[in-house]
Amino acid sequence: MPDNVSDKPLFSAKLLTPPRLADTVSEAIATALFDGRITPGDELPSEGEIAREFGVSKPIAREALRQLSGVGLIQTQRGKVARATAITGEPLDRIYGYAVRSSLARLREANEMRHLFETGIARLAAERRAEKGVAEMHEAVREMREGVGKPEIFIEADIAFHLGMAEATGNTMIRMQAEGMRSVQREVSELFSRRSNRSPTDWDATVVRHEDLFAAIRDGDGAKAVEMIDRHYEAADIASFEVAGDMDGDDA
Template structure:
């Protein structure tokens, strides 16, 4: 009589002794997701299989999967196996979206954060010039020019441009953070694009700034790219005061 063959462990990692076992289990699974051993769409082992492999209870395995689902790394559905999802900045995007819609103060803070973040992005993007991102910027700049005076088309192109800039760094974590800031950019862009006093010349200057920023990154002109980002946000700061004044006037009516 022979012993049954031993199944090969899925994760092949022994747990340390953490304050919470569920945290340790979710950390190991998340590592497998980030290093590509589990790719988007792949099924994960069942709760029972995870529990056996890690030597924990089913409730611990269930809690670990719940944590991963809560941050958008896996998709769970009652009665079906959990599956890996594409790793994006969507969870951050939802959080920032709630924040910037809560008050003008939070919106200003978020735009200040974007300025600091994108100054670094502009520098790195112009040094590395990852082809996919540079091409996305070029396409978005053309779409902005074609969308002059058309708020919704312009806003979508504006968002795509800044995501392209993050992509041009060649850094997946920066790309993810850029995706997480989409709701901030959308809120800012919608407010500024729909200002009642926005002229055709104002629209054109905004596009020209983006075109100049694209050219600086495409050509590897680091200092010019950083200067263009600073100019871009100076213009945004001026516009934000106009928006604030309008909003306060509306509230007083």
């Protein structure tokens, strides 16, 4: 070996750890779920059939199914065949729910994330205007108007509006992420809607902001839609956190 050759190894990268068999099996099944070969409500093959299909042991097949059940892609019951479930953001929603209820700081962080996320959603929704989502937004605005002064109705309509906006992008992954943030929106919407000093003018202004946002998306005006998202957060959510801050101070 030449004197000027360093002792440094020729190949510095380490070999990747081979994937666990259960991970490989669960990913293959998940792919079938996402590409529609297995649809919500369908029965999955038994553990034994999965084991034979992939050439693995039954415990490996069982672990793969456990992984899929843990993230909400399938439903399992002892003694019964597993079934595919609808692919939603529910598992993420549970995580965010724990977080935002743990402290005001986490709620503020989550809502900041939601603001950034919905800015992009509004722009894309205005560009694509997927029919189902636009219809959902339209119906939600109507329900918000009818729910003025009735927090229970208003909050559900508010959540439906923002899910409809995500649906209007025509992007499945965006829809799932929006579903995953329902807990964040619910916490903020409840704070805002249940303020003791909320006047009829406040209620009406909130509905008008949503009506203007809907109109911008319906008309394909992405810049206006983003502007309305910013106004929404500046007005509605700032007021909510003022209430939350008072509550936080009372607890100190």
